[in-house]
């Protein structure tokens with residue numbers, strides 16, 4: 597028996613930035629009225645900050661921790677192997693990206709990433725380490741199964757978002773069923789504190805697609821820009837993920853949903869640790885996993901029903917756009 601729906605607590609509430617912790621269990625087994633309340637909480641969060649934490653999302657913690665382990669082992673491989681799997685073009689957006697390659701703003705980013713796209717796209721194969729050794733083969737299998745789990749969660753979250761926007765719950769399905777998504781493993785190597793301020797691990801940016809599912813390790817470091825212009829810590833909450841809207845969902849919603857800037861800085865001290873005991877001259881390494889969800893490459897994105905017309909006193913703000921073209925343009929500008 598699922599307990600009756602209770603409105604989410606604000607997990608972050610600072611400088612007018614509100615990020616609730618939403619429990620997804622009513623989506624699986626709640627009453628229609630609980631599901632509806634859950635959907636409205638999501639929409640409230642997406643309109644207010646574009647961010648929410650999600651628990652009971654259905655991806656087992658044991659699987660998430662296996663993916664983190666496999667990611668750490670992957671980044672520990674010799675650089676020559678990783679470079680053999682190197683990222684090539686924004687159109688494919690697959691493969692290994694070495695430290696300093698991505699430029700979100702003026703500075704160099706202090707991270708390396710591995711980008712994994714939809715498997716089976718003939719012109720854009722994934723760059724797997726499976727020819728190196730058995731560990732590489734296991735890596736491939738694990739990432740493919742995790743990719744699918746996240747793909748399904750995208751469909752489920754967008755179904756809840758549709759409900760919250762008074763659209764049929766299957767509204768988004770035909771726009772997102774191909775799974776043209778991007779699984780990004782991130783590794784922020786340890787960095788000397790005195791060099792830190794010359795570069796930021798991930799500079800301020802918004803994400804590009806529909807939503808992002810973000811899995812953080814226990815170190816933290818993610819910050820979200822508040823309406824007052826400050827950056828507020830969004831610390832990890834055990835067994836929950838951070839979900840945020842990207843630019844395409846904001847555009848699709850005629851800017852009723854926000855795609856908010858965020859960045860990664862040096863990790864705040866884990867709760868309960870005394871900062872004065874930290875004599876080390878480096879920040880520890882950090883791992884995270886971002887699953888960037890996108891509409892199908894050929895999906896036409898035009899303002900959602902109910903986000904414009906004389907009833908809501910709002911005109912359509914944007915021209916229609918094809919998701920694939922929009923995303924390639926964005927990626928080409930950063931690498």
Ligand SMILES: O=C(O)CCC(=O)C(=O)O
Nearest residue numbers: 782798812818860884886
């Ligand atoms: O590493 C993180 O926690 C966030 C990374 C991020 O925002 C991104 O890659 O778009």
Ligand SMILES: [Fe+2]
Nearest residue numbers: 801802803858
């Ligand atoms: Fe991001």
